[in-house]
Amino acid sequence: MGLTAIDLGLRGATSGVFLLIILVTLQRRATNQYALLGMAMSAGGIFYAITSAPFFPKSSWWWTMPLLSSLPAIVWLWARVAFDDDFVLRRWHGAVCGGIVAFGFTISLAWTRWPAFSKAGGKVLSLVAVVLALAAAVQTVKTWRVDLVERRRRLRLAIFAINIMFIALVAGASLAEHPVAIPGGSDSLPAAIGLFVAAMLAGVGVFGTQAAVAVNDATAAIASGDTSRQTGVTDRAITEGITVDPLLLRRLDHLMKVERIYRQEGLAIGMLAARLDVPEYRLRQAINEGLGYRNFNAFLNRYRIDDARVALSDMAQREVPVLTIAMDAGFQSIGPFNRAFKAETGMTPSEFRREALTSQAPPEIGQPRREIG
Known part of the structure; x- marks a missing residue:
């Protein structure tokens, strides 16, 4: 019970930091694509912290798992925005996220009637997550050398590495047996620690002193x-x-x-x-x-x-x-x-x-x- 209490405490702190990031972003009235995707990632972090916690009701897995499956797509889009200053969100990007969620609901609802189909669909969903993670990693390497913002080079790469670790964890569990990682599983405490570290790094990035920029001339x-x-x-x-x-x-x-x-x-x-x-x-x-x-x-x-x-x-x-x-x-x-x-x-x-x-x-x-x- 002691480890469970630590697990739940870390998840609560993680949710609080992510929620504060969202509130600060809204207070600053930031409406650029990086701010929007940052809030989406923070919301996803809160959702993952809660739904993957011990004692989360199993009856809710059917709708939480499909939503969790969209997190790799959000991470991929965030990486594009964070590491490519010329990237512009398009409607088809939203369609990709919506399609992943819709497919996740399909295989989740079909589990009781067509378990073989759902199991195969889960592996497809995991493969999509791996492809998106690799695409985000390529984007990081591709633009690393030309990035001039030293703080962004260090901090965002650390946050990105942790997000990739979570994607690999979820995808690995899915390819092995389940459409997504089982909430409250044996890896619950390591996942809580990783989430907390990711939240703290994100908080430093948002609340830290902004790098000053001189006049262009x-x-x-x-x-x-x-x-x-x-x-x-x-x-x-x-x-x-x-x-x-x-x-x-x-x-x-x-x-x-x-x-x-x-x-x-x-x-x-x-x-x-x-x-x-x-x-x-x-x-x-x-x-x-x-x-x-x-x-x-x-x-x-x-x-x-x-x-x-x-x-x-x-x-x-x-x-x-x-x-x-x-x-x-x-x-x-x-x-x-x-x-x-x-x-x-x-x-x-x-x-x-x-x-x-x-x-x-x-x-x-x-x-x-x-x-x-």
């Missing part, structure tokens, strides 16, 4: 030699706890604007740090806290898009293919270039070029001139 202020602007940037840095070397920002600005190093194929943050002869973490901090970028690719793309805009607006380059301009600017393929360009300008490269060149074209002969006044 810090580099321009430092490189321009404008003393008044440099003073403003310095005051902002001191106030918000930013400790970025102004000389490093000036050297970085020279590399990007004068030497145009962003055009180098396969440029990575480690290569740029080596070129500047500084540790990678210092360069990551300078770009994040000094310039306000959260992603290294977004930092590079800003310069590349500006480069491409100049080329697309140049009448002398009107016959140069868009792909050539994209490659010259540093992009390795046309797809990422088109997406980044439209996100920045609201137009495709071809539309931008057409509009820019049309505005430069001289009026046709015989066309009446517009009177002023």
